[in-house]
Amino acid sequence: MSNYEFDAIVVGSGITGGWAAKELTEAGLKVLLIERGRQITHGQDYATETTPPWELPFHGAGDAALYDEKYPVQRRNRAFDEWTQGHFINDIDNPYSTAAGSEAFLWLRSYQLGGRSLTWGRQTYRWSDYDFEANKRDGHGTDWPIRYADLAPWYDHVEEFIGVSGSVECIAALPDGRFQPPMALNIVEQHVKSAIEGNFPDRRLIIGRTANLTQEKEGRATCQNRNICARGCSYGAYFSTQSSTLPAAQATGRLTLVTDTIVEAVEHDPATGKATGVLVVDANTGARRRHTARLIFLNAGAFNSTHLLLRSRSAAFPNGLANSSGVLGTHIMDHANAVSAVAIIPGFDQHTTYGNRPTGIVIPRFRNLDRNDAPRFTRGYSYQGGAFQGGWTGGKRMPGVGADFKARLRTPQAWRMVLVTYAESLPLASNRLTLDPNRKDKHGMPVLQIAFQHGENERTALADAAAEAKAMLTAAGGQVVISITEPGLGGSSIHEMGGARMGWDPKTSVLDRFSRAHDVPNLFVTDGAQMSSSACQNPSLTYMALTARACHHAVSLLKQGSI
Amino acid sequence: MEPTFVDRRRLMGAALAWGALSNLPVAQAAELITPSQSRLLVDVVDAVIPRTDTPGASDVGVHRFLVMALEHGLEGSRDPSLPGPKGRDHLDWLAAHLRQTGEKDIARAVAIVDQAAFAAGPASPPTPWTRIKSLILLGYYMSEAGATQELRYELVPGHWDPDVPVSGDNRAWSSDWTALTFG
Numbered sequence: 001m002s003n004y005e006f007d008a009i010v011v012g013s014g015i016t017g018g019w020a021a022k023e024l025t026e027a028g029l030k031v032l033l034i035e036r037g038r039q040i041t042h043g044q045d046y047a048t049e050t051t052p053p054w055e056l057p058f059h060g061a062g063d064a065a066l067y068d069e070k071y072p073v074q075r076r077n078r079a080f081d082e083w084t085q086g087h088f089i090n091d092i093d094n095p096y097s098t099a100a101g102s103e104a105f106l107w108l109r110s111y112q113l114g115g116r117s118l119t120w121g122r123q124t125y126r127w128s129d130y131d132f133e134a135n136k137r138d139g140h141g142t143d144w145p146i147r148y149a150d151l152a153p154w155y156d157h158v159e160e161f162i163g164v165s166g167s168v169e170c171i172a173a174l175p176d177g178r179f180q181p182p183m184a185l186n187i188v189e190q191h192v193k194s195a196i197e198g199n200f201p202d203r204r205l206i207i208g209r210t211a212n213l214t215q216e217k218e219g220r221a222t223c224q225n226r227n228i229c230a231r232g233c234s235y236g237a238y239f240s241t242q243s244s245t246l247p248a249a250q251a252t253g254r255l256t257l258v259t260d261t262i263v264e265a266v267e268h269d270p271a272t273g274k275a276t277g278v279l280v281v282d283a284n285t286g287a288r289r290r291h292t293a294r295l296i297f298l299n300a301g302a303f304n305s306t307h308l309l310l311r312s313r314s315a316a317f318p319n320g321l322a323n324s325s326g327v328l329g330t331h332i333m334d335h336a337n338a339v340s341a342v343a344i345i346p347g348f349d350q351h352t353t354y355g356n357r358p359t360g361i362v363i364p365r366f367r368n369l370d371r372n373d374a375p376r377f378t379r380g381y382s383y384q385g386g387a388f389q390g391g392w393t394g395g396k397r398m399p400g401v402g403a404d405f406k407a408r409l410r411t412p413q414a415w416r417m418v419l420v421t422y423a424e425s426l427p428l429a430s431n432r433l434t435l436d437p438n439r440k441d442k443h444g445m446p447v448l449q450i451a452f453q454h455g456e457n458e459r460t461a462l463a464d465a466a467a468e469a470k471a472m473l474t475a476a477g478g479q480v481v482i483s484i485t486e487p488g489l490g491g492s493s494i495h496e497m498g499g500a501r502m503g504w505d506p507k508t509s510v511l512d513r514f515s516r517a518h519d520v521p522n523l524f525v526t527d528g529a530q531m532s533s534s535a536c537q538n539p540s541l542t543y544m545a546l547t548a549r550a551c552h553h554a555v556s557l558l559k560q561g562s563i
Numbered sequence: 564m565e566p567t568f569v570d571r572r573r574l575m576g577a578a579l580a581w582g583a584l585s586n587l588p589v590a591q592a593a594e595l596i597t598p599s600q601s602r603l604l605v606d607v608v609d610a611v612i613p614r615t616d617t618p619g620a621s622d623v624g625v626h627r628f629l630v631m632a633l634e635h636g637l638e639g640s641r642d643p644s645l646p647g648p649k650g651r652d653h654l655d656w657l658a659a660h661l662r663q664t665g666e667k668d669i670a671r672a673v674a675i676v677d678q679a680a681f682a683a684g685p686a687s688p689p690t691p692w693t694r695i696k697s698l699i700l701l702g703y704y705m706s707e708a709g710a711t712q713e714l715r716y717e718l719v720p721g722h723w724d725p726d727v728p729v730s731g732d733n734r735a736w737s738s739d740w741t742a743l744t745f746g
């Protein structure tokens with residue numbers, strides 16, 4: 001033990017790394033948390049949090065020439081704007097490639113203390129056994145070695161700590177959690193809800209469950225209904241590493257945090273079969289050094305953790321660490337998304353709202369649950385969206401000039417309801433990550449190469465979703481003005497996952513049922529890389545619950561002396 | 564401010580450097596266009612958003628904002644995949660099209676150009692004019708007067724009310740970010 005600098009090393013300080021750091025330090029371990037990006041201090045470094053648009057050179061829209069040059073991928077993320085651009089990577093300095101014959105993939109990233117916990121959309125949903133049993137049921141992918149019951153207590157544990165506002169609904173496909181009081185549906189959403197639930201008995205429309213506080217929590221204030229979360233929130237009202245897990249880990253006195261430090265490889269001792277530590281590169285100077293620990297947790301984000309394993313090659317693991325199965329990098333996924341319907345909802349001109357609620361609505365999955373009611377595709381989809389009144393930006397597509405035009409834009413525009421679909425992405429071996437044989441980044445590391453294509457199943461599901469969205473909004477008296485069936489590019493859901501899947505069999509999976517590498521007993525991968533299927537819910541809550549569960553398991557193994 | 568923001572770019576052969584919160588890009592607009600172009604732009608932006616009980620577009624400098632915004636490719640104004648003028652060349656396009664209307668009165672000429680661009684209704688494809696118009700709206704409604712006098716701006720609403728009856732002051736919120744994104 002004294003040979004190691006730390007009990008555990010956690011790679012990455014985003015949503016899952018913050019959780020690993022908290023759980024492991026609270027269990028008494030001495031932890032080194034390594035983050036490749038810069039330090040961002042809660043509150044103090046949220047530089048644009050209160051900046052009004054007129055103080056920004058481009059009034060919030062940002063410098064398009066700069067974006068074309070340096071952020072051609074990141075700029076395609078709706079959360080990326082002149083306020084938040086500093087919370088996303090620069091594409092030039094962080095290259096990746098797309099495999100020949102593959103569609104373009106949008107790899108949307110935040111490399112900084114807190115990772116994408118600062119920029120995420122905060123939608124927080126449990127999975128159900130429809131999801132954990134899906135692979136077994138239809139034979140795509142490999143059977144999940146866990147079920148809902150394994151994760152339920154960890155969902156409780158995570159929700160109670162991060163604070164999730166939501167309503168208790170008793171929907172089998174979307175289990176209830178430990179919620180703070182829900183935010184309210186607006187008047188038009190209430191109307192659409194009753195029209196949908198009255199006409200389609202298998203469907204529900206509920207308020208989005210979100211990691212924004214409606215009740216105070218230790219050192220964190222309630223949500224102020226600004227809805228500018230991705231700038232950073234000095235109220236600490238949404239869950240981020242900075243607002244929540246990092247202070248908890250630091251309070252133990254057992255956390256060492258380093259930023260601007262890139263983990264290049266996980267080192268492995270073939271004699272013991274264990275990981276011994278990590279090789280790191282100083283992001284600013286390029287200097288290399290190593291750190292050692294008894295336990296290694298990878299939390300660098302699904303593709304980064306997979307990338308890190310792929311480049312951790314040795315004589316024992318020539319194709320990447322923990323890759324005796326050869327499946328490392330395969331079966332990556334991202335939900336297929338489309339704006340299934342936008343409808344104008346008449347009859348509510350005398351109603352408006354106050355405040356900016358930081359969540360929308362969700363219509364949980366209703367297809368192919370107990371009955372195979374949509375036999376043209378397997379699995380399902382769910383909708384997220386909401387009703388709102390348009391603003392002045394509608395004037396861009398409106399004819400007219402002069403005083404009348406100005407008067408028209410002075411008041412809110414027509415009420416509209418939007419339904420965006422997330423369709424389950426099937427785990428396919430051909431969707432995979434490899435090391436680009438020809439290209440290296442500025443630190444000399446081979447860049448990641450992505451091969452990804454949405455399949456026929458996703459397209460068929462999106463076509464069904466569009467037809468059903470139109471039917472539901474029409475039933476609510478809406479006039480549908482937009483309906484799209486073509487999926488957005490891979491990556492655009494920002495739910496990229498898979499690459500080091502969990503499974504029963506070491507020959508066909510990378511990780512065991514506790515997120516531990518089959519091949520390396522003290523190595524855990526607890527971010528999205530571990531996912532064996534994608535479900536259609538936003539995934540981060542499940543990553544957090546799996547992380548907390550894996551930490552608990554790792555600590556008990558350590559205490560038993562078995563690793 | 565984010566370090567990525569401090570960026571050096573070349574404009575008209577002169578290297579300008581600016582910090583995030585400076586108003587330099589707007590102030591420099593004068594150097595990019597001729598005085599007669601500038602006078603024309605004042606009339607054009609005011610034709611779109613005139614002074615009423617609140618300031619008009621030129622009162623808040625939208626004619627200068629527009630030049631910088633075009634120069635920096637906002638609203639696809641430098642997108643190589645779109646036909647038509649690039650960047651500041653939109654201004655020559657605009658002058659020519661206003662002339663072609665045969666109208667001496669700029670406000671009337673602008674109305675004609677606008678009508679032509681929206682001939683196919685609100686779903687009309689983007690044209691140089693719709694790009695210019697969009698940038699005039701951005702420059703105006705996100706200016707301090709546009710955002711806080713013409714519209715209402717509240718950075719910290721503090722609470723959420725899901726149903727408010729429309730009463731006297733029904734100005735839209737310039738700080739309703741969802742409305743702006745999906746507008």
Ligand SMILES: Cc1cc2nc3c(=O)[nH]c(=O)nc-3n(C[C@H](O)[C@H](O)[C@H](O)COP(=O)(O)OP(=O)(O)OC[C@H]3O[C@@H](n4cnc5c(N)ncnc54)[C@H](O)[C@@H]3O)c2cc1C
Nearest residue numbers: 012014015016036111115116121122123263301527538540
């Ligand atoms: C705009 C947006 C909206 C989203 N909305 C939602 C939502 O509503 N609900 C939801 O569930 N999910 C949402 N997501 C996805 C969510 O952000 C991710 O699922 C989540 O952040 C993943 O957590 P993570 O810890 O695996 O990775 P991240 O949070 O990305 O953190 C990874 C960290 O590791 C660091 N790192 C990477 N490589 C290395 C290395 N080699 N060495 C050291 N450090 C490294 C990175 O810099 C980063 O800080 C959204 C994402 C975005 C961007």
